[in-house]
Amino acid sequence: MTFEIPKVSYSGKIKEIPLGRGENIITVGGESCYPFHLFEGAIPHPPKIAMEVYDKEPEDWPDTALEPFADVAGDPVAWARKCVDTYGAEMIALQLASTDPNAEDTPADEAAAITKKVSDAVDVPLIVFGTSNTDKDTEVLKAVCETCEGKNLIIGPLGEGNYRAIGATAIGYKHTVMASTPIDINLAKQLNILLGNLNVPDDKIIIDPTTGALGYGLEYCYSVIERIRTAALIQEDERLQFPIIANFAKEVWKTKEVKLSEPEAPLLGDQKKRGVLMEAMTAQCVLLAGADILVMRHPEAINLVKESIQDLMIKGEG
């Protein structure tokens, strides 16, 4: 018997955003359908994974996460190189965690100098995250923009409180920005409108809807991403037609369940595999919701997700 495949008609399309520069540009976005819905639309650029690098040696990571980077953990340049050379990272996400006033409060110029070194050391696109502290991020990210002029870094988070100051600087030095709002489609749209008013070009904006970990609020993030995608593709909401980044590794690896050893919690199985799967499944969920860039930590989790993306990008026959 014949039946008709119920297709959705998409009137919108996600903008294509080139990241990095020169020969090493990686483009994200461009979808004209829901995630991996290849039977009814095109996905010219499959989602990409950015590997995390920290500006200072992390203190609270479980050994299972630190182990692959134990030899480079104190040196962000070596760490970034290792991600690219050993693990084939498509992008690097530098987390300037030590700039947090509640942590070491690393000054802005120092953070910018570290960023410069990392950006000089690798060719792949470089994403740079502050710590969501409005005032400190303004200082740090402005310094980063200046020091790394012309490198088309992807910097953020730009929030309600600091999008003007950072946005203007980013335009001046030609970087891409991450517009960050706490899990709310209306706030996300509003911020993108404001960035537009500020004259940030449309090919320089990525949406960061913020995210929680599997078991820790992921459902809200999952749904807000799905809603943003629906608004962009079906309701032609032009200010939501940007690629989405999901920065969840740091959320996953701080949960209790990745830190418990097998003897402490025998029913939770192997500690390393558990952590890897907690991260990889968080990724799997946001991928299926519509994320374009995943910020990830563990090389084994990354491999699983890469495979998953490959598998889902094969168009099923029939």
Next chain:
Amino acid sequence: MGLSGIEIFKKLPKTNCGKCGVPTCLAFAMKLATGKAELDACPDLSEDVKEELGEASAPPVRTVVIGTGERAVKLGGETVLFRHEKRFENPPAFTLFLSDKMDESEISAKLTKFKETSYERVGLVLRPAMVAVKGEKDASGFMALVEKVCNDTDAALVLMNEDADALSQAAKTCSNRKPLIYAATMENVETLGNLAMELSCPLAVKGNSLEELAELSEKLIKMGVKDLILDSGARTAGKSLEDQIIIRRSALMKKFKPFGFPTIVFPCEMTDDPMKEAMIACQMVAKYGSIIVLSEIEGHSIFPLLLASMNIFTDPQRPMAVEQKIYEIGATDENSPVLITGNFSLTYFIVSGEVDASRVPSYLLIKDTEGLSVLTAWAAGKFGADTIAPFIKKCGIEEKVKHRKLVIPGYLATISGELEEELPDWEILIGPREASHLPAYLKELSA
């Protein structure tokens, strides 16, 4: 679905007896029409009317029950494509795959893991739900394995065999358990359709394509089989995603009856790598798998899968919340520490679990934050010094303890000064940020 409130009203007894919980038949009809009431609430409906209305008000994806008693598994009943539209109804059943080709020790080990795997989270029990038993050798070996599994666990079963005779035989011996019979195909559709009706068991349908699946399903519906489970035959992640989406959309958007049933998917047949298998299973959790068959149940993969399923199937409109009150954890007395947090279920269960694990008897004050987590509630203006202070004064804790020390969440450190001003008798202690550091903190505090 279909019928309006008025149309439903016409079929009701019109006695306005109120036994259904609302004062009039009309009010009840309106509730039915919007899916806010169950037909069974009215005790005075004739069987005919029940069937007619049941059909008309049924969700586009039929609810199918497999198994009996406490371990019965409810699947389907879905009404939307995206979870933000309305709560997804029935979470997937993670199902352990066993075959008569496996040796006895492997089977026992897998069954033991299956049985002991159970987690409590946010007050819910999370565990794998069913066991699938596949016959790949001779009928007697299959029968023996089915019997063993029946004796070993009360969990709902899937019986799988390409040999229709062996399958019938096994299904007959345990039909009281209401197993899922797998699977009707082009070759055996009549035999198995009749068997399913005779035994009142749910039946899986397997096509080699969506077209074939639709044809088979249609045939079975015509035969009168009510409870079907669909297998589109896809055995790769990509094709499977596509098929699941098309099946769900056909049921919802086109009211295409042959696809208005829950599905069964087999990550265990899509890869040999258990980690990758878990990832494919996770995909099915989000995108519409109902029975998800796995080659093994291991804590490191099933736990995150159960979390994913819990996340995807929670109500998007209402966060899970607990009651505002003083929770006494352990044998508290007038010197026990006092902690405060919000009433988001997840927060409450995580924090109370850690307090409990510390073995330091403590009072945990739960303030109503409308089901929001600590920082979300704070950001929403529902968990600041201005609302915490009156709560402390009124909740009764001042009569329960002699001391005046209040431990607040580490993430709320910024409010401590203000809170001290509002509560001059109290000393505010800033607890750790992560609840997992609470046991060490409480031990030190009470030392």
